[in-house]
Amino acid sequence: MNLYVGLPDSEILQLLTSISRELVCLHESDGTYLYVSPNAKSIIGYEPEELLGKNPYDFFHPDDRRLIFERSHQPILKGEEKINPTFRFQHKNGSYLWLQSDNRLIVHPTSGKNYIHTSSRDISEKIESEANLALSERKFKTLFRDSPIGLVLTSKQGFIDEVNESFAKFLGYEIFELLGKHFSDISSEGELEENLRYRDSVQKGMIDHYAIEKQYIHKAGHLVWAYVTVTVLRDDSGHPIYYLAQIIDIDERKKTERLLLENNEHLKATKNSLLIQNKQLQSYNQIISHHLRAPVSNLRSLIDLLKLTKSEEERIELQNHLEAVTESLETTLSELITTLKIQSLEHYHPEWISIRDTFAKVEKLMEGELLKKKVQIELNVIDKETVYVSKDYLETIFLQLLSNSLLFSEPSRTLRIVIESFSIGNETTISFSDNGTGIDLSRYGDQIFQMKKTFHRQMSGKGLGLFLMKYTMESLGGRVEVKSKPGEGATFFLYFPNQGNNL
């Protein structure tokens, strides 16, 4: 049997076991050490001599003794093979090591006595790292499952691998209903493009995480706002394996935000309308002072004079004046009532009105005068251009502007009128230009739209048209501007809001 001639069996054994990383021992059937390999010192801290005659049960961790006895020691004695117990063994320094053994039964060929042969290695490091891994996995699982924040793990293709209860609940699903879905199935169209753009940047390794506000589709069909932070988990070579999304419910916040914005808009509109109303009230104050109080004080003066006079001739003269003042007062009153009617918008029925058609109708109405004066009209308006206004209003405005231009045309040249329209944002603008006498705006700019203001001595304009036009425009939420140079004509800009009025 001995191939190594000249070397006793024991020395060969010594040689082999000393270079091995395994602790090799021979035990009596009750466990007592008969042989301990020389590397014992480096593994368990004891010299072999310190262990001979002792029983390993004294070094096993108390919790493991019973296990070793029942699962390893006994079965071996019964002849079972491949027994590989893992157990804790106390090092000489007092700490416990994790050992794993190959144990087998050796029967003496002559005496038939049972021995146990063990070959053990220190697996403490492996056990610890496994334990740590298991622990961190357990920690992650617990965190994932119990987090109040919605968590979703998606594959790099975007399919949902895992979701937690918070997220499922947020969207009204059961967890299992979400598994396997693609994240775009539960995302609203709104922010999807942005989301995909970010994922693409992650895929290319440009970024490792991103955060967006997006809307998910709730199981019930409505959209819910969420703040989503997505982190990528990469493999060792840097390729994304998983995306972990953390989802915070910000639906309430968003709704409040939207409400605030709406309220803000509403307040702005109210403020504007109040500003306009305030201006209109000031204007009314002026009107009442000049156009009502003035004739009334004339009436008072005339009546006072009437009382004093003794001449029949003078009495008749005063009576004629009284009549004239009363008539003009009646006219002024009815004009005021007209403006009040416009302002109240009681009969205001706005619709989308074609600028081109309306102007054509007004042009037709004034055909005679336009032909007589050989007026050139250029209408640069797109066929489909419309404004949101009542038909009568737009007709009246065009009538006013046309008669204004005719009234203030420069006799030395052909009257040319250009009408253009353009839309910017929520506003459609109509510009109305002529090459008439124009208005000195540095002098009359603040008066042009006031009641009964005329700027041309030779003209007997009532000064009501522009005033009414401004009122009309402001009442329906728009405005009017004028640009002009004396001698070069005037351009009126009418700004129409595209959705109803703000009043």
Next chain:
Amino acid sequence: MTPRICIIDDDKIYQFTTKKIISNAGITGEVLVFSDAENALFFFQEQSQNVSKLPDIIFLDINMPFMDGWQFLEAIEPIHKQFPKPIQIYLVSSSVDEADTERAAKIPYVSGYIFKPFTKEKLLDSLAHLQS
């Protein structure tokens, strides 16, 4: 006493009643009437040194087309000090707007503010200031 009175107002009825009130008050002198403030201004510019043509008192309407009372006041400021005799200017208006009266109070060469209707009492009151 025959003060020269000037009325600047576009309102024909007002012109008529005011002239009546003046003559009823026994003032016999010529009354200068302008319906247009700019024409009045031309007159004052031309006659700025002519004591016999210049009035003693001006009743100036605020609200007029083309050139209003404020614009007239502004235009007359540079020549007002050079007049060879004191000329009182009263603003006359049907406006009871405080903004108008406050604005008038800030102009040093405006003597007063008269609310329409113009009456004999208001006339005599302003002429009394003229004498003192």
